[in-house]
Amino acid sequence: MKSDKAKAMNKKNFYALHSDVCKTLANPKRQEILDNLREREMSVNELVEKTGISQANLSQHLSILRTKRIVSTRRDGINVYYTITNPKIIAAFDLISDVLDESVTSQTEAIREGMNSKR
Amino acid sequence: MKSDKAKAMNKKNFYALHSDVCKTLANPKRQEILDNLREREMSVNELVEKTGISQANLSQHLSILRTKRIVSTRRDGINVYYTITNPKIIAAFDLISDVLDESVTSQTEAIREGMNSKR
DNA sequence: ATCATGTATAATAATGTTCGAATATTATAA
């Protein structure tokens, strides 16, 4: 049986974990990396070519994604191949696309509605 | 008909928008605020009491959420009530919980598997 | 061994985020 204080601590901790996942996704380059990995694994070099991000910077971002277990690696000889570990990340990605769509739509509507009113 | 360069620009822009949404969610206090607003609207004061976050700081976070159109406001006399604008944000929240669950599970399994091997 | 290729890490400067403190705004009541 947990105290209310303990429960509150658990919640705070939960929010911290939650925001940690979001932090990992909260970068355009990491979004681009994940979008590139969505249907197939890729080596770092392939990712460099696809994205135009410098090798060092890409490696740093991949390191962040690895640490948070969002991507996994497989070495084949000299190359290291990256895959998405948990497909739910892809679902989250797509959900955010939906939110974006609706956000853009509602902004467009707001502008339309505002057209005839004084500013 | 768009050039490949234009397409790439669109993509980069898309990733920027995507990460912007994630950035907004990438803070434990904002996660806590959203979790509190998930079934009903609340005034700022109620949120202060529920969360223990200072009024000024709460107001700052609410301002960020407002700007990104993740929450909406309604004024009633002296109080301002906040609601979640787009229910898909809640879906995203829950999806992240799932990812967390599985991440914890897989880590536990990894530890179990590692138990009998040398370190 | 040396070399070439692919990948990872460290150090640093620039930029962005967060929180507390003080102050401003808004609406209502007296």
Add this chain to the structure above:
DNA sequence: TTATAATATTCGAACATTATTATACATGAT
């Protein structure tokens, strides 16, 4: 009007994130 309660904004210091540069490490070939 003045006072009060609820909310919002501004500023600055502390801290975190990012991209670049240089360097290190790992693998396979010679």
